[in-house]
Amino acid sequence: MGWILNGFQQVSTLQNMLISLLGCFLGNLVGVLPGLGPTASVSLLFPFMLKLPPLSILLCLGAVYYGAMYGGSITSVLLNIPGEVASVPTAMDGYPLAKQGRAGSTLLICAMSSFFGSMVALFLLAFFAPALGKFALSFGPFEYFGLMFFSLACASGLSGKSVTKSLFMAFFGILLSMVGCDSQTSAFRLTFGSFRLLQGFDSIPIVVGLFGITEVLSGIKENVTTVSEGESKYARVWPTKRELKLSAGAAARGATIGSSLGILPGLTPSSCTFIAYSLNQKLCVEKDKIGHGAIEGCACAEAANNSAAMAGFIPLLALGIPTGPVLAIVLAALIIQGVVPGPLMFTVNIDLTGAVIAGFFIGNIIMLIMNIPLIRFWVKIAYLPYKWLAPIILFLCVLGTLVIRYATFDLWVMMAFGALGFIAKEKDIPITPFVLGLILGKSIETYFRQAAVMGFEKIVHHPISIIALVGGLALLVVFQIFKEKVHD
Amino acid sequence: MVSIILDRMAFPLFMFVTGVIAVLESNRLTEKYVDGDWLSGPSSFMMILGLLILAICFIETVRSVFQIRSDLKKIDEHVVATKEDEEKSDEEKGYIKDMIISFAMVLVYIFIIRYTGFALATVIYLAANLTLLKNPIVRIVLTVVVILALLLWGAPAMGISLPRGFLGL
Numbered sequence: 001m002g003w004i005l006n007g008f009q010q011v012s013t014l015q016n017m018l019i020s021l022l023g024c025f026l027g028n029l030v031g032v033l034p035g036l037g038p039t040a041s042v043s044l045l046f047p048f049m050l051k052l053p054p055l056s057i058l059l060c061l062g063a064v065y066y067g068a069m070y071g072g073s074i075t076s077v078l079l080n081i082p083g084e085v086a087s088v089p090t091a092m093d094g095y096p097l098a099k100q101g102r103a104g105s106t107l108l109i110c111a112m113s114s115f116f117g118s119m120v121a122l123f124l125l126a127f128f129a130p131a132l133g134k135f136a137l138s139f140g141p142f143e144y145f146g147l148m149f150f151s152l153a154c155a156s157g158l159s160g161k162s163v164t165k166s167l168f169m170a171f172f173g174i175l176l177s178m179v180g181c182d183s184q185t186s187a188f189r190l191t192f193g194s195f196r197l198l199q200g201f202d203s204i205p206i207v208v209g210l211f212g213i214t215e216v217l218s219g220i221k222e223n224v225t226t227v228s229e230g231e232s233k234y235a236r237v238w239p240t241k242r243e244l245k246l247s248a249g250a251a252a253r254g255a256t257i258g259s260s261l262g263i264l265p266g267l268t269p270s271s272c273t274f275i276a277y278s279l280n281q282k283l284c285v286e287k288d289k290i291g292h293g294a295i296e297g298c299a300c301a302e303a304a305n306n307s308a309a310m311a312g313f314i315p316l317l318a319l320g321i322p323t324g325p326v327l328a329i330v331l332a333a334l335i336i337q338g339v340v341p342g343p344l345m346f347t348v349n350i351d352l353t354g355a356v357i358a359g360f361f362i363g364n365i366i367m368l369i370m371n372i373p374l375i376r377f378w379v380k381i382a383y384l385p386y387k388w389l390a391p392i393i394l395f396l397c398v399l400g401t402l403v404i405r406y407a408t409f410d411l412w413v414m415m416a417f418g419a420l421g422f423i424a425k426e427k428d429i430p431i432t433p434f435v436l437g438l439i440l441g442k443s444i445e446t447y448f449r450q451a452a453v454m455g456f457e458k459i460v461h462h463p464i465s466i467i468a469l470v471g472g473l474a475l476l477v478v479f480q481i482f483k484e485k486v487h488d
Numbered sequence: 489m490v491s492i493i494l495d496r497m498a499f500p501l502f503m504f505v506t507g508v509i510a511v512l513e514s515n516r517l518t519e520k521y522v523d524g525d526w527l528s529g530p531s532s533f534m535m536i537l538g539l540l541i542l543a544i545c546f547i548e549t550v551r552s553v554f555q556i557r558s559d560l561k562k563i564d565e566h567v568v569a570t571k572e573d574e575e576k577s578d579e580e581k582g583y584i585k586d587m588i589i590s591f592a593m594v595l596v597y598i599f600i601i602r603y604t605g606f607a608l609a610t611v612i613y614l615a616a617n618l619t620l621l622k623n624p625i626v627r628i629v630l631t632v633v634v635i636l637a638l639l640l641w642g643a644p645a646m647g648i649s650l651p652r653g654f655l656g657l
Contacts, residue, residue: 030646162548162551164544164547164548164551165499165548167540167544168503168506168541168544168545168548171537171540171541171544172506172541174537175506175510175534175537178533178534182530184530185521185529185530187517187520187521187530187531189513189517189530189534190509190513213594216590217587217590217591220583220586220587220590220621221583221584221586221587222583223579223583385623387618387621387622387623388618388621388623388627388631390590390617390621391590391613391614391617391618391621392614392631392635394590394594394617395610395613395614395635398594398597398598399606399610399650402601402606402650402651403648403650406651408598408601408602411598411601412598415591415594415595415598418591419591427499429499445533448532448533449527449528449529449532449533450528452525452527452528452532453525453528456527
């Protein structure tokens with residue numbers, strides 16, 4: 001405990017507090033732009049941080065990271081534009097809530113759930129990091145494959161009116177993730193001779209198209225006057241007791257699943273968020289509302305996203321393994337400053353580790369305090385005239401997609417998926433399994449092939465994998481029977 | 489009747505095409521790239537997915553055929569449109585037209601970026617789309633000026649460089 005208290009002492013300076021505040025604010029600002037998620041925000045702002053001392057760099061990186069994640073949630077809830085893939089579940093439930101005039105309370109629940117998720121993961125980081133780091137390494141291809149199959153089965157079983165349609169959408173998403181050059185054999189797959197397809201599809205243009213463009217098209221078609229048509233201009237920000245109660249359970253589930261999965265190398269926070277969201281569909285109270293405006297969906301997704309992001313620091317600090325691109329930048333920042341992450345972080349460099357944990361804790365509190373008063377300001381966006389907002393959203397979609405890799409091709413992809421998303425919405429075809437398939441597609445195939453190299457007969461030595469696979473199949477069958485009965 | 493069949497069979501048809509593409513592509517990859525173990529190669533997972541999609545397609549087709557039969561039974565029920573409904577339908581058609589034109593405007597916007605540059609293309613697009621959606625002229629001018637200023641000075645300040653066109657904007 002002494003080393004953490006010592007960390008708080010190191011961090012509690014005016015300079016560090018201001019750096020955290022500025023980092024949160026800048027992260028928020030960049031994260032609000034569609035397409036610019038935490039990775040882009042951290043990458044954009046990282047070069048400006050290099051002149052700071054090592055501890056300040058880490059604090060600033062952490063603050064930008066939280067700020068950008070929350071920025072993504074703001075656009076997801078208010079405009080149905082997920083700034084990054086991990087914000088998609090938040091958009092699926094948050095936007096319908098904003099339409100009902102509950103944008104303020106939803107944003108507050110998102111902020112509180114994010115804070116709670118981060119705190120759970122920070123607790124694990126502070127007290128169990130070395131042991132958890134070792135446990136994470138015991139997961140192999142069989143376990144990962146089983147886990148991903150289970151989450152796909154959950155999403156397919158629970159989305160839409162037909163399990164077969166949902167399952168097809170999940171498979172279609174996986175197929176799209178395979179487009180491009182195969183990383184293991186350099187084989188060109190599903191490129192049809194087009195050099196533009198060699199790099200494959202970036203998931204952000206597809207997600208922005210499916211959610212942002214589709215929503216604007218629907219809004220214009222339905223002659224929406226404002227995004228929020230529920231309550232007055234000064235809609236309440238504080239949630240009701242019931243909302244708090246529902247959110248608390250969902251956030252606890254999200255934080256538990258997110259922090260458990262977030263420590264596993266290979267699972268990005270977005271994958272963890274989707275897995276947590278699909279599992280939460282099964283466990284939540286208002287099952288029928290999930291995907292159509294359930295506060296539990298937002299709370300779970302935000303808690304899972306943040307806890308997974310924070311839990312990623314466990315393998316990073318304990319083993320030196322970054323679980324995603326943002327953490328790879330953090331690793332680079334540490335190495336530039338002469339600190340090599342690994343077991344030594346909890347022996348020789350324990351003072352720095354303590355200061356980093358304390359800094360993240362304070363950064364999260366600053367993030368929450370800074371955003372509560374700002375919610376009233378953000379909510380007003382939902383009451384702007386839609387005939388003005390619609391072209392602005394379309395412009396932001398174009399801008400956000402363009403700055404990812406400056407490829408006009410991505411813009412065409414965004415528009416194509418915008419049109420497809422609109423058709424899917426009109427025809428009641430579920431989008432969630434498709435997005436999940438797209439995000440998990442590459443990983444699920446990699447683990448399948450790794451398992452094939454090891455030999456599928458060895459699955460008998462991996463009980464977690466067997467349970468997940470059998471459970472997933474059983475879920476699909478049960479949901480198919482259940483939905484047919486309901487339909488009849 | 490044709491519209492009912494098209495409506496019900498479009499999705500199974502899409503499934504079928506996707507499944508066939510996956511199987512054919514997987515077959516091509518198997519012939520070209522796999523020397524050793526097929527399962528760990530680049531085509532195995534795609535083949536499995538393709539076959540699963542075709543199986544799902546079969547189930548969905550059978551289901552759609554039954555749905556078409558039940559839809560055709562209901563076709564005899566005539567709905568007499570009132571004058572009010574017709575007016576409403578005209579209004580809806582207007583919104584659909586706005587939606588299609590807005591979508592087309594974004595397509596044109598993306599197309600002209602490489603020639604005019606991002607800033608100028610944005611100005612043209614915003615002015616056109618805001619006018620289409622009947623925004624007041626003051627609001628349109630203010631929006632265009634603010635966005636242009638943000639693109640010309642705000643984006644470079646954040647380290648974001650945007651495509652430039654023939655005017656250097």
